[in-house]
Amino acid sequence: MSEQQSMPQIIETQPDRTDLPLAVMPTVFEAMIEPFKANLPLLHDIARVRMYTDRTTDKETLLARSADADAVMVIGFHIPDAALDRFCGFDGGDGHVRCFAFGGTGVASYINMAKTRERGVRVCNIVHYGDHAVAEHTFALILELARETGRLDAEVKADDWTGAEGYALHGKTLGLIGFGGIGQTVARIANGFGMHVAVWNSHVDPAAATELGVELIDDMGDLMERADIVSLHLPLLESTAGIITARQLDRMRPGTLFVNTARAEIIEPGALTARLLRGDVQAALDVFDHEPLPMDDLLRTVPGIVLTPHVAWRNDEAYVSLTRQVVQSVASFFTGGDFNVAN
Structure with a gap:
């Protein structure tokens, strides 16, 4: 029907x-x-x-x-x-x-x-x-990239005991772009993992930054270059549409983990797909320029990418x-x- x-x-x-x-x-x-x-x-x-x-x-x-x-x-x-x-x-x-x-x-x-x-x-x-809902889903995506539990579950059920090497979160630098309610909740969770949290310093509440012990970095490109994991938490406004550019994404080091549970439109159109197709950065995305994600979208071809259907807010x-x-x-x-x- x-x-x-x-x-x-x-x-x-x-x-x-x-x-x-x-x-x-x-x-x-x-x-x-x-x-x-x-x-x-x-x-x-x-x-x-x-x-x-x-x-x-x-x-x-x-x-x-x-x-x-x-x-x-x-x-x-x-x-x-x-x-x-x-x-x-x-x-x-x-x-x-x-x-x-x-x-x-x-x-x-x-x-x-x-x-x-x-x-x-x-x-x-x-x-x-949904501050806690989105923050928890953010870490679900980070952990999936770090430990590949979904793939390992499928392999064990198929009688494959090969396993995989994990990626430690303890001691890594988590770079947050956006530090409102969701970003601050993510920082609290990261502190529990023993991570170092750095935040792009734009409209950041100084009291919250002090309370959570985060490092403030003035240049977004510098943050992306220094972070082991980059996570986006900006709202979509006229002032934030396309604020993350191809030049900034290009500064991520090989091996960086990239997570977006915010909005796809805060990234310059086409810039993220182009960066990920180089194959040296792993990503987990919950938001997309077109939803549902078209079957012929190039993001589907990125090796190891983790995709969820805009559900971070739902609990x-x-x-x-x-x-x-x-x-x-x-x-x-x-x-x-x-x-x-x-x-």
Whole structure:
């Protein structure tokens, strides 16, 4: 059965209150359904809610389900410019959405922020909901590169006892580009491994740097050259898009481990693929320029690369904070507040 043919369960609140605006969640991850239901009372007497409980990224399905929405809760799908116009009733579109409540950070890679600003459509994102989730996944990727547990598991199950030589984390230098909530959590974990942590010194909280005993390095290229492991934790903003260049990536030494659980768009287009295809740097990536990653993408050909499908943010703890903030954003919009406004 295709996405368009499926008949998802629909959860509605206050359906008879047609005097209230309508907030629609056109798709959701199954694990988020119960956390969202627990927070829907926050919209009592503020807005009706219609939540579709299946998972789809089909643009026409999303648009059809949101046709009469005043606000849309955006959970894990992109809104291209043409779809944005239709959602909001511009350029011949029939929608009337006035607010998008995005269930994540890095909203700029999902919605055209300049366009929403121009047209007076509010966009909200959420903050610090998944600091631990992303930090833990970062170390899962680092450990996979260092100890290859996935490959070794498959070999043992195939009766191959060859094994592999591990790469020690203790005493190595972890270079962090980005030192907000996630970067600081990664640093705390790294301290537990006995690693030396160096941080690119841009907008770094001095108190946090002192508390965590990190070394601040002013030049990003210098950091990449000195680090044994480079991990990215910058948000995607207009000021950070493409901030990591081919010249900086070129300074990584052979044998460096490179991890990205932030956003692919903070790297100059094509620069990372070109660097990794040289074959002397190992990488683990959770984010990509195009998602899902196309089957013919050259990243798939990089030897030893570890790829995960943009899941660093997804765990049970993160869902509790995420769902509450999304609902709070919608409630704030309809009551004249400014909670978590991103644009």
